Amino acid sequence: MTSSNHSRIILFIAVFLIGTLTFGQKNKIALINSYLDKTHQSGLFNGNILIADHGKVMVKKAIGYADASKKIPLTTQYRFHIGSIAKEFDAVGLMMLQEQGKLNINDKVSQFFPDLPSWATSISIKNLLQYTSGLPDIKWQTVHSDADHWKDLQSLQKLDFEPGSSYAYNNNNVFLRRRIIEKVTGMPFNEFVLQKILKKAGITNGLVDPTDKDPFMARSFDNNFKQDGLEVPISGWTSLNLEDFYKWAHCIDTFCLINPSSTREIMMPVGQDKQSGLGNGSMDGDKVITHVHDGSAIHYQALVQTDTGKGRTIIILSNQKQGNVYEIAEAIEAILDEK
Template structure:
């Protein structure tokens, strides 16, 4: 009888704990919405159960109709997971090898097609130039633009350059091999088997599709320079993640292949993550397209998945995600605030290296309560913004200052290490990755990068 009472008491305690977390997450999301840092849809799973699921925001720039969880969102670069998985499906069927040169499947390209492998496309090491996507309106125009280049930016497999020229050719190869469009392949061979009945590739005027818009309430056109972009609901996105974790479409070896970047800290087919043997233990991927942003974070062994979808980009999804994770872990959390990067990107572009920190501190004294100056992610996002523009020394300056402000954070040292790694400074990259792991022993990605760097 005593054992039964204890069991009942424990069950009640667990239910109360889950309810408390749900209430706190709900408060976080609604407060974030009120101060203008998040509009969109949210799904929080923990221990395999729904902790929180909500829609908060509007369907389009008119802000007259509210979102529901049935709405579909573009997910930016996360949609590239579909072409990466499709290629591995075809590999497992014996229809291609990732070491094949692309000229085997695509004709009419310049001589450089004999040098580029499918693996180069997956790892963004092809050397393909980045096209002027704003001037292109179709796959045909994009292919014609590529054919005008008679040489690559670098020898395939020697450097990394993240651009959609690689995505375009991946999708063209899939269509050529299967004899159907990429959209048809995704719909019939991926979405349907995964039960993703509400997802759609390249939506235009279909109902229940959130339209993206900026803070001036200017709506983005639903136009695509290349095709093949899948829009998903919260539930379908979760089904996709579970399909990856259970190896429903491709086996663990193939999953590892597209989870392995060209070098530590670079993007791969599935964004980023780690595996332990034949188990996926961590997966994170973010994406941006127009004013859409999406972030998925999953810890399969813990039954935890957090999905954030917005059609009103504020560059705050990582802050919201971090707060939710802290709530789930029973830790103190910080309320997300407005993004410095989102509101001051033009000024950041105009600053020289030695002007950045004084400008930031002036901004901090002026808008101390409005923006996330008390949060490490504010500078972190600025650092990655500069890193994405290949201003590596400026990124290092920003990340280094962040370590001075938040010396107990493993994440800021991880970011500084990423910048040194991008610069090719192995010694300082290793030093800071190790500092990160010391402060955050759960940083599995940093452990993996340390192991790879020490082999070189």
């Protein structure tokens, strides 16, 4: 089934159900639960969802299987890979270090890694945060570890464009952001995230680069129920459950780790339809208005949407990627807004 057909079916289910109930708060919850159940029954969603409206969690739901065996039901305890949303932790980490006076985002990469080729003298941390560095993407077919990738960077002779002159969303920027944090703090990036970010944000169940030994880790699988491995070519990928993801979204909105100025620096992309360190969003003065970020890895897919004006957060975590998280969020919004 194509992605466009998925979208049509998801929205059809929502429109059909909206006509079956009136819009009291209890009925909204019942309608959302019915919609999510029918979406799962249609083969269009397997995963966990949290919905907060007017600052209160109204739906926290696990739907489907924890792995490809179809023997273990998901619960809300399960953690998921969140794909590119994990890049928020290195972006926030760099802003934390700037606020502590340990670096400046205008510093050049060569200041931290003088052994890299001459291009490192022209790329700033800010370029890495904005994806304007000119670095090419990682050679995913041949890179199997951080060490592999360091060799590629050390042999790279030419950038794709002059830093700051264009935009290219790729993980080379993220890789160097994480390595700079390690260089400045003297801590492995994974440990920095666990101790200096997650712990301070009140997140107790987060994992970085989970393994087969970690309990309550949802495993991703395709539509034929073939299960994926957990190996990753480069390190530093955070996995969260619904409760901790909600804490993280709230932390961004309330500046629990970095101030409004730092948040604005990594919230606002360099142009329309582009990404920043926090994905995408908007601010009015020192207040976050919206924050939207999606991510995918293997057959995982995740989405966080916050609207502080409505006190609303929608978090979607899937371990059977169907490419429809925005459509599911749109249908949920339609129910909540009585449309």
